Amino acid sequence: xxxxxxxxxxxxxxxxILVGAMIMFIFFLGFVLAGxxxxxxxxxxxxxxTNSSSNTLQCGSTTDALYFVNSSLYTxxxxxxxxxxxxxxxxxxxxxxxxxxxxxxxVDNIGYSNLTNSGATxxxxxxxxxxxxxxxxxxxxxxxxxxxxxxxSTQPVTLIVWFNPSSLSGEKVLAWxxxxxxxxxxxxxxxxxxxxxxSNRNSGTTExxxxxxxxxxxxxxxxxxxxxxxIYCGTNGVIENSTTNSNPIDPYVEANFSxxxxxxxxxxxxxxxGALDEISxxxxxLNSSQLLELYNSGNAARPTTNTLNSTFLFPFPIISTWNCxxxxxxxxxxxATSNRTExxxxxNSRTYNTTTYETSYENFIINVTANSSLTDVNLxxxxxxxxxxxxxxxxxTTLSVPNVNTQTNVTFYWNFTYAGQYFSSNSNNQTIEPIxxxxxxxTLDVPFWNITFKDESDxxxxxxxxxxxxxxxxxxxxxxxxxxxxxxxxxxxxxxxCFSVNRTIYIDAHIPYASTGYPxxxxxxxxxxxxxxxxxxxxxxxxxxxxxxxxxxxINTADQPLEGVLTNITRNIGGTETLVSSGETGADGAITxxxxxxxxxxxxxxxxxxxxxxxxxxxxxxxxxxxxxxTTTSTIYDYHRGxxxxxxxxxxxxxxxxxYNFNFTISSSYWALEEYGFNITNENRTLYGNTLGTTSNGxxxxxxxxxxxxxxxxxxxxxxxxxxxxxxxxxxKIIDLSDDxxxxxxxxxxxxxxxxxxxxxxxxxxxxxxxxxxxxxVVGVTKVKWGISNTSFGIGLIFALVALFDVSLGILPNxxxxxxxxxxxxxxxxxxxxxxxxxxx
Amino acid sequence: xxxxxxxxxxxxxxxxxxMFGMVTYQFLKxxxxxxxxxxxxxxxxxxxxxxxxxxxILDSVVILVVITxxxxxxxxxxxxxxx
Numbered sequence: 001x002x003x004x005x006x007x008x009x010x011x012x013x014x015x016x017i018l019v020g021a022m023i024m025f026i027f028f029l030g031f032v033l034a035g036x037x038x039x040x041x042x043x044x045x046x047x048x049x050t051n052s053s054s055n056t057l058q059c060g061s062t063t064d065a066l067y068f069v070n071s072s073l074y075t076x077x078x079x080x081x082x083x084x085x086x087x088x089x090x091x092x093x094x095x096x097x098x099x100x101x102x103x104x105x106x107v108d109n110i111g112y113s114n115l116t117n118s119g120a121t122x123x124x125x126x127x128x129x130x131x132x133x134x135x136x137x138x139x140x141x142x143x144x145x146x147x148x149x150x151x152x153s154t155q156p157v158t159l160i161v162w163f164n165p166s167s168l169s170g171e172k173v174l175a176w177x178x179x180x181x182x183x184x185x186x187x188x189x190x191x192x193x194x195x196x197x198x199s200n201r202n203s204g205t206t207e208x209x210x211x212x213x214x215x216x217x218x219x220x221x222x223x224x225x226x227x228x229x230x231i232y233c234g235t236n237g238v239i240e241n242s243t244t245n246s247n248p249i250d251p252y253v254e255a256n257f258s259x260x261x262x263x264x265x266x267x268x269x270x271x272x273x274g275a276l277d278e279i280s281x282x283x284x285x286l287n288s289s290q291l292l293e294l295y296n297s298g299n300a301a302r303p304t305t306n307t308l309n310s311t312f313l314f315p316f317p318i319i320s321t322w323n324c325x326x327x328x329x330x331x332x333x334x335x336a337t338s339n340r341t342e343x344x345x346x347x348n349s350r351t352y353n354t355t356t357y358e359t360s361y362e363n364f365i366i367n368v369t370a371n372s373s374l375t376d377v378n379l380x381x382x383x384x385x386x387x388x389x390x391x392x393x394x395x396x397t398t399l400s401v402p403n404v405n406t407q408t409n410v411t412f413y414w415n416f417t418y419a420g421q422y423f424s425s426n427s428n429n430q431t432i433e434p435i436x437x438x439x440x441x442x443t444l445d446v447p448f449w450n451i452t453f454k455d456e457s458d459x460x461x462x463x464x465x466x467x468x469x470x471x472x473x474x475x476x477x478x479x480x481x482x483x484x485x486x487x488x489x490x491x492x493x494x495x496x497x498c499f500s501v502n503r504t505i506y507i508d509a510h511i512p513y514a515s516t517g518y519p520x521x522x523x524x525x526x527x528x529x530x531x532x533x534x535x536x537x538x539x540x541x542x543x544x545x546x547x548x549x550x551x552x553x554x555i556n557t558a559d560q561p562l563e564g565v566l567t568n569i570t571r572n573i574g575g576t577e578t579l580v581s582s583g584e585t586g587a588d589g590a591i592t593x594x595x596x597x598x599x600x601x602x603x604x605x606x607x608x609x610x611x612x613x614x615x616x617x618x619x620x621x622x623x624x625x626x627x628x629x630x631t632t633t634s635t636i637y638d639y640h641r642g643x644x645x646x647x648x649x650x651x652x653x654x655x656x657x658x659x660y661n662f663n664f665t666i667s668s669s670y671w672a673l674e675e676y677g678f679n680i681t682n683e684n685r686t687l688y689g690n691t692l693g694t695t696s697n698g699x700x701x702x703x704x705x706x707x708x709x710x711x712x713x714x715x716x717x718x719x720x721x722x723x724x725x726x727x728x729x730x731x732x733k734i735i736d737l738s739d740d741x742x743x744x745x746x747x748x749x750x751x752x753x754x755x756x757x758x759x760x761x762x763x764x765x766x767x768x769x770x771x772x773x774x775x776x777x778v779v780g781v782t783k784v785k786w787g788i789s790n791t792s793f794g795i796g797l798i799f800a801l802v803a804l805f806d807v808s809l810g811i812l813p814n815x816x817x818x819x820x821x822x823x824x825x826x827x828x829x830x831x832x833x834x835x836x837x838x839x840x841x
Numbered sequence: 842x843x844x845x846x847x848x849x850x851x852x853x854x855x856x857x858x859x860m861f862g863m864v865t866y867q868f869l870k871x872x873x874x875x876x877x878x879x880x881x882x883x884x885x886x887x888x889x890x891x892x893x894x895x896x897x898i899l900d901s902v903v904i905l906v907v908i909t910x911x912x913x914x915x916x917x918x919x920x921x922x923x924x
Binding site: 653655733735736746747750751754757759 | 871874875877878884887890893894896897900901904
């Protein structure tokens, strides 16, 4: 007994466990059958983009439920997202009859209302899987309770039926929901070779025909929409016709919802012949997109899985985190979150000219945001790569626009090197306009440069030819240029050249020109800017009779000839230094110009690394040697030409303490004097006076000064021409005659001094001996010459000579130093004694 | 011309000659002064014996010229007077 109870208890537990397992299985099956939804994200790394362009994010989802009912993309940050859905979410049908079953009830896949089949042949091939074939008699499938008023009749309804007719004549009901009075709540009927939609309202039009002509043996998607606005008939996803009717349907005893024939009560009518498949009833009005989506889905109106891909366009700056979410008709929703990464290169701006001209120097700038992995940016212009320079976030480069001759659109873009990857920006176009410089004509009519010719000697107008001239012209930096080669062998008095663009153009011209009786010169000015304000240029020629060929031999300090020295000849014409000819030295270091020997020219010579050498003068010789190699510029102007001047006093010495009139007289016959004058200083550069004049051809300037006790007077005189001073100095020695520098006293002093310093090796004895002999000689000569033998005369003569040497000259040695002039005193006493003796005699 | 007239003529001639000589020798004075100064011969302290000799010659130029003039003028008068 106990054993039997125990077994019963075990059996009860087993049953409970089995029931629990079954419940869990049912839950699991229910969960599986409830449908799953998966969401996939596509957020690829963007290499390059701009902050103004639209970028794409893809969000896609797949479900095994019938349809998606909602999808959205959102972000946890503010921002506007543009949604571009590629699929259409379709509402849930109220009933769906796939007509797959071959027996039993006709299953409503939604589970709302199955039908009862009566006579239709099942299992025939349909648009998808099986279908029902209706052939004879009263074949139909029906259910009176399906889609009653309470469910649908007061609401919008959409009925879709796929059908393949086998007969075209008569009225044949595909599907309907009617009332027992035979009126249709909604009905789709084949009427002959057209489709008809019908919905009986309490008044107004009740039916409308589609326009598509139906053929037998083909599948069609028939559509009826009945709502508060009217009745619509459609075929194959397109509403083709409609009738307006806003009236409601009168309530009445409801009849069957049937397919293959109309049915109410025992009455069956409008039997369809052919195949029916995939019948769906919606309690909403499907819109045109939804209808087309169903037609084109490939799944008729019964998708088992649905894929929805949405494209989201967004601008930068980037919203870093975003989500997308999908919900299916079963109410399942899934979402996904993705972290966006910054693009490698985000272009902020770019700068360029949309239109340019040949030879222009164009600047291209791109401003990007990128990290240090961006190591190189190149501009690809017309297929050629150009390096850029970086300054912060700005990359720039310049290039010379190529010559195209006709208007040309050139494509350019930027290449980026980022962490070993290479990618490009989008492209832009730049329009290159051609440029043309040439002799003016009907189409080239804006004059930029007018060239005339004159005789350099008398400035008379002459005609000249231009022989093989070249004009290199450009806008940019002369990396690229265009060249006009021009020759005109018929002498003209002027040539006017025009340019096709109203912009400043740079021209490097080389113009050989000549005339009859005038040897050729070459005008080769530096590159010059020209505008539509016409530049007038006069070119000068020298006649054969008045000119000479002057050859300049240019050498360095080692006497080596210098080749390629840039030289030119200018001349002051009408106050303007005018270029008359130019050229470069040849291999022999020489260049020859045709010059007038009567005119002053400035010849300039330059060759790097030497300094400019410039000389202004008359070039009267046939050859000059120019030596380059100095460290300073040598500019020589002959500002003495035609200038005469004189200075007084003319003596080179002046007496001290005396007033003198200092005059500076200047005249100029060639240059115009801007200023001239002088100042007077002494030997210590102390200024004693100054004066100046401004008469252009000169005048006399005067200044009266007293020499005083100065030793020297210095006159600094000058004249100024072309802001250049020409200076010179005149000096006078001031002497002091008051100290008897020339007197006899100096003879004795100097002689005594020199003797004391050893002059002639003399001592006092030797000096005294010489003077003794001189005195004896003088006295002896006197006696012999004139026979004077008087003692007193002789002693007097000796006394005079001794006094001369002793007192006057001081050179007679004194034997008795205690008594000055002792010899003179002795001789004086002797002379007095002799005179006394002579008197007593 | 009698003797008195001849003597008078000689005296006048000698005076003219003397005056001409005394004017002429003045031209020498500045040059001698310049040559003797410190910037030329520096006769106060000449560097060489040659300079000393030249300085002595410069010193004696004026007196020699004066002696010559006086001698010439006096000689003309004396010579005429003694004849």
